[in-house]
Amino acid sequence: MKRFIYLFLFFGTLLTLTHADEDGYHLGHGIKVGNIPLYAGGYFSFEYENVNDGKEEVKLDDFSLMLYGETERFDYMMELEANDIYSEVLRGPDKNESVNFRLHIERFYVDYKQEQYTLRAGKFNSFIGFWNRIPINVLRDTTSNPEIVQYLFPHFTSGVNVAYHPEGWDESVLNVMLQETKDLDAYVNEAVYNNMDINRHYGLGLEVTSGLSAYRFNAGTFRLRNGEVRYYAAAAFSYEESRFTLQGEAGIQFDEDGLTIPYMGYVQGTYSIADGHEAIARIESYEDRVRGKHDTFGVLGYTWRPIYPVALKGEYQMHRQDGDNRFLFSVSMMF
Amino acid sequence: MFRITALMLLGSILVRAENIAVVVGAKSPIEHLEREQIRAIFLKKQRFFNGRALKPINLAPSSPLRKAFEVKVLQMSTEHLERYWIREHYHGHRPPYRVESIPAMAEFVTKVPGAIGYLPEDKVTKKMKVLYWIVL
Numbered sequence A: 001m002k003r004f005i006y007l008f009l010f011f012g013t014l015l016t017l018t019h020a021d022e023d024g025y026h027l028g029h030g031i032k033v034g035n036i037p038l039y040a041g042g043y044f045s046f047e048y049e050n051v052n053d054g055k056e057e058v059k060l061d062d063f064s065l066m067l068y069g070e071t072e073r074f075d076y077m078m079e080l081e082a083n084d085i086y087s088e089v090l091r092g093p094d095k096n097e098s099v100n101f102r103l104h105i106e107r108f109y110v111d112y113k114q115e116q117y118t119l120r121a122g123k124f125n126s127f128i129g130f131w132n133r134i135p136i137n138v139l140r141d142t143t144s145n146p147e148i149v150q151y152l153f154p155h156f157t158s159g160v161n162v163a164y165h166p167e168g169w170d171e172s173v174l175n176v177m178l179q180e181t182k183d184l185d186a187y188v189n190e191a192v193y194n195n196m197d198i199n200r201h202y203g204l205g206l207e208v209t210s211g212l213s214a215y216r217f218n219a220g221t222f223r224l225r226n227g228e229v230r231y232y233a234a235a236a237f238s239y240e241e242s243r244f245t246l247q248g249e250a251g252i253q254f255d256e257d258g259l260t261i262p263y264m265g266y267v268q269g270t271y272s273i274a275d276g277h278e279a280i281a282r283i284e285s286y287e288d289r290v291r292g293k294h295d296t297f298g299v300l301g302y303t304w305r306p307i308y309p310v311a312l313k314g315e316y317q318m319h320r321q322d323g324d325n326r327f328l329f330s331v332s333m334m335f
Numbered sequence B: 001m002f003r004i005t006a007l008m009l010l011g012s013i014l015v016r017a018e019n020i021a022v023v024v025g026a027k028s029p030i031e032h033l034e035r036e037q038i039r040a041i042f043l044k045k046q047r048f049f050n051g052r053a054l055k056p057i058n059l060a061p062s063s064p065l066r067k068a069f070e071v072k073v074l075q076m077s078t079e080h081l082e083r084y085w086i087r088e089h090y091h092g093h094r095p096p097y098r099v100e101s102i103p104a105m106a107e108f109v110t111k112v113p114g115a116i117g118y119l120p121e122d123k124v125t126k127k128m129k130v131l132y133w134i135v136l
Helices: A002-018 A147-151 B002-017 B035-042 B064-074 B078-090 B102-111
Strands: A039-051 A056-070 A074-091 A096-099 A103-113 A117-125 A156-164 A173-179 A198-210 A213-224 A229-240 A244-255 A258-274 A277-288 A293-304 A310-318 A326-334 B020-025 B055-058 B115-120 B128-134
Touching: A039 B078, A147 A244, A147 A258, A147 A277, A156 A198, A326 B078, B020 B064, B020 B102, B035 B055, B035 B064, B035 B128, B055 B102, B064 B078, B064 B115, B064 B128, B102 B115, B102 B128, B115 B128
Parallel strands: B055 B115
Antiparallel strands: A039 A056, A039 A326, A056 A074, A074 A096, A074 A103, A103 A117, A117 A156, A156 A173, A173 A198, A198 A213, A213 A229, A229 A244, A244 A258, A258 A277, A277 A293, A293 A310, A310 A326, B020 B115, B020 B128
């Protein structure tokens, strides 16, 4: 616990220092490196979780560093992340303390841009749905991720993506993702990090925006490194007004023998009570035959952002089984 | 009758003087843009026009001209834009290049190919082409 408090104070101090409104730097926007088109930034988050069945845990969940840049035709991004740097189970049968500072390749890619096409090569967030595109704690709506983002499709793709922007279709994009290798991070680390352990992913996605509404349609197939091949299909919608956002995602997953996930999805409403204060209500439901789990549960959350790149979030999850109910709290920051 | 006509003329001149012009250099191949296209360019969702890279230019955040541009063209509040660019920071994208003054904006637009900016109507010169009028 002592280590956790030191880490919390260290990052708290960093937060205070980096909030200094100096010329050329604003918290959450990164900083220019030298006189070349290169910027540095990152994010981190602390989490506290208290599960009804008796588990209580604190952890420094993410610490990430990003280096990226843009030129007329090329964009580039490298993101290294350490996960669960410090975690301590305070209560429960697995009571322990662990420290881990192994860096993983979270994203590493180059974009080549033309008027109607963007070619991306490397490791990147799969272009699927809404949540998966901005999955980090500080930018997402709640501390927890919906189940669909974790179990239905590969979180990341290591390969290429071709994005086609049809002429006259405002903000609409057709994505084709191709992966025919193991995860890029698996070349430097033994354990697969923050992703399904796959060596193939072919995916197709359509993004359509119309006024205040946006839609995403995805379908694809991936192959786990143990040889299992699965298929997925997903649809998502978002309706955003100035103070209110309604968002939902749903999908299925199957293999040659039948359905592995007959349904999985969520619907979430976010309401801005005042500047920096948001209330979130989410309902999730799924049946996952691979893990042998099914659940329908509600999430009530509250987020306070004293400034946008700093988030303090609390949420309570109400599951079918009382023992799975939990409270989560997190402090996260982007710099 | 003469007085009324004169007042109407004067009124229209005063209103017109406060309008904002979205401008490019006179040699630019772009002739006209719709508001949605300008919005896409300044949010860096559209980066090219006829194969040529676009370079949107902003004034400082405190500039009243920029605030008017953001409200009328981007149709986004300061907070909404802050949120948008922090999210874009995660995606590896930067906000438009920033200049500190209206003369600097005028110079940038006329000298840098692909540059697109906004100016008060009375600062528009023959070296520029107006693509869109923002009527205040």
